Amino acid sequence: MRTLAKATVFCLMIAMLLPTFTAFASEDGKFTNYTYNYDYWQDEIEMPDAYRVDEVIYSDTLGLETPLNKPQSLYIRDNFIYVADTGNNRVLEIENRGGEFVLSRIIDTISGVEPASLASPSDMFVDEAGNIYIADTGNHRIVKADKDLNFLLSFVKPTDSTFDQNSDFLPSRLVVDVSGRVYTLATNINKGLIKYEADGVFAGFIGANPVTYTMFEYIWKTFFTSKAQREQQAAFVPTEYSNIAIDEEGFIYATNAVFSEYDLLWDNAKPIRRLNSIGNDILIKNGWLPPIGDIYWEEQSIEYGPSKFRDITVLDNDIYVAFDRTRGRLFGYDSQGILLWAFGNKGNTEGTFTGAISIEHMGNDLYCLDELGCTITVFKPTDYGNLIFEATDQYLKGDYDASADTWREVLKLNANYNLAFIGIGRALMRQENFEEAMKYFKMAYDQENYGRAYRYFRKERIEENIGWIVAIAVVLIAVILVLKLVRKMKWEVLSYESKRKVH
Numbered sequence: 001m002r003t004l005a006k007a008t009v010f011c012l013m014i015a016m017l018l019p020t021f022t023a024f025a026s027e028d029g030k031f032t033n034y035t036y037n038y039d040y041w042q043d044e045i046e047m048p049d050a051y052r053v054d055e056v057i058y059s060d061t062l063g064l065e066t067p068l069n070k071p072q073s074l075y076i077r078d079n080f081i082y083v084a085d086t087g088n089n090r091v092l093e094i095e096n097r098g099g100e101f102v103l104s105r106i107i108d109t110i111s112g113v114e115p116a117s118l119a120s121p122s123d124m125f126v127d128e129a130g131n132i133y134i135a136d137t138g139n140h141r142i143v144k145a146d147k148d149l150n151f152l153l154s155f156v157k158p159t160d161s162t163f164d165q166n167s168d169f170l171p172s173r174l175v176v177d178v179s180g181r182v183y184t185l186a187t188n189i190n191k192g193l194i195k196y197e198a199d200g201v202f203a204g205f206i207g208a209n210p211v212t213y214t215m216f217e218y219i220w221k222t223f224f225t226s227k228a229q230r231e232q233q234a235a236f237v238p239t240e241y242s243n244i245a246i247d248e249e250g251f252i253y254a255t256n257a258v259f260s261e262y263d264l265l266w267d268n269a270k271p272i273r274r275l276n277s278i279g280n281d282i283l284i285k286n287g288w289l290p291p292i293g294d295i296y297w298e299e300q301s302i303e304y305g306p307s308k309f310r311d312i313t314v315l316d317n318d319i320y321v322a323f324d325r326t327r328g329r330l331f332g333y334d335s336q337g338i339l340l341w342a343f344g345n346k347g348n349t350e351g352t353f354t355g356a357i358s359i360e361h362m363g364n365d366l367y368c369l370d371e372l373g374c375t376i377t378v379f380k381p382t383d384y385g386n387l388i389f390e391a392t393d394q395y396l397k398g399d400y401d402a403s404a405d406t407w408r409e410v411l412k413l414n415a416n417y418n419l420a421f422i423g424i425g426r427a428l429m430r431q432e433n434f435e436e437a438m439k440y441f442k443m444a445y446d447q448e449n450y451g452r453a454y455r456y457f458r459k460e461r462i463e464e465n466i467g468w469i470v471a472i473a474v475v476l477i478a479v480i481l482v483l484k485l486v487r488k489m490k491w492e493v494l495s496y497e498s499k500r501k502v503h
Contacts, residue, residue, distance in 0.1 A: 040445040050341040050385035057376040068374035112151035135171040158202035175246040207279030247314040257308035286336040328353035400427040
């Protein structure tokens with residue numbers, strides 16, 4: 001028996017079987033996984049590989065005397081990869097030298113601050129000046145150092161009354177905007193992202209998860225008469241985010257992994273959010289389903305349940321990729337929230353994961369950290385995947401003719417790829433070829449874009465024929481007036497003759 005979870009009001013619970021995904025080698029020797037998408041009817045369809053495993057980085061690859069121990073996070077700046085090797089109280093800096101991964105340095109102390117040694121660092125961020133911010137969890141701080149690891153500033157527990165002073169400050173994830181403002185997630189803090197100004201001053205919370213509860217829970221709590229009974233019940237409080245990332249425009253993407261299966265039915269779960277400066281979710285959701293990952297899962301399997309995104313990364317073309325902890329899968333979405341592809345699985349072979357924890361990108365290459373396997377898997381786009389990126393980039397740059405042509409190349413490799421039809425339709429819309437765009441949107445079952453194209457097409461036809469329309473309207477009005485005049489004159493004549501006969 002299988003459970004179907006669809007994130008729209010039209011979702012139905014039906015029984016289905018989920019195929020088993022296994023890793024295999026392609027003709028070029030690169031390991032890959034079964035790649036799939038969902039069609040208009042939410043049926044799973046196989047598609048060409050968008051990515052293939054290029055390399056897996058182990059502790060031995062880096063020549064580490066002490067192997068990785070429960071690494072928690074990845075961060076990439078230019079061609080440098082930073083790994084929070086939490087279990088070893090250090091951060092690793094790795095340089096990608098044309099495909100060769102070389103350990104550049106081990107960061108375990110910061111000069112000029114006490115304590116100098118890092119304790120269970122869980123995340124880091126490097127700004128354009130080379131300054132490094134480390135979520136030094138065990139030391140209850142975020143420490144900022146220059147590129148030579150000299151201490152600059154600490155971001156510590158807020159003394160504000162809005163922060164529970166009985167709770168330890170345990171920063172777990174962080175991002176920094178172009179102005180130097182720091183946003184962090186802290187363990188056991190469910191008020192959203194903790195915000196600091198560039199000088200370390202606490203600036204409040206933003207983007208708290210909305211409170212969710214079932215109607216049964218609400219009624220049950222409402223009718224409790226005893227205060228003790230109420231206190232025994234779980235409070236209706238927001239949940240914590242699981243991770244955050246920041247895009248080039250300064251918007252923060254946050255993943256939420258704490259929700260019930262039924263929250264997905266009404267799009268209450270919102271496992272991916274895009275937060276603006278005041279914490280409002282502005283994620284665009286123009287796909288058939290919101291960005292929720294898998295919509296099918298096996299009821300009695302270990303990996304039962306909806307996708308729980310542990311991390312997310314945003315590429316330069318606004319495509320974002322979420323890393324699913326439940327089944328070790330990667331889900332790529334475009335800026336409109338349309339699923340591009342999904343692949344991956346749980347396991348201990350190349351291209352699979354036992355403990356998906358963090359994802360980053362270098363260009364369009366994806367780097368995935370396995371907490372339990374202590375590995376970094378590097379995925380590179382295939383020719384098919386590169387065509388999707390190329391078509392997207394061309395559209396964003398305003399080269400609509402080239403974008404449409406590239407999408408047609410995609411269709412040659414995957415004739416059932418609805419996004420290619422939509423991409424061609426979008427390009428035709430930008431070229432004001434609305435009638436042709438309607439045909440492609442119709443093939444993609446894209447009712448919203450079809451309706452938009454139809455409105456423009458209708459408006460265009462009216463404007464093109466406005467002269468004839470006005471002329472016909474004038475003629476009709478003239479005919480009506482003449483007919484009325486004739487009828488009036490005829491009536492007057494008949495009335496006059498009738499009066500003469502009487503006299």
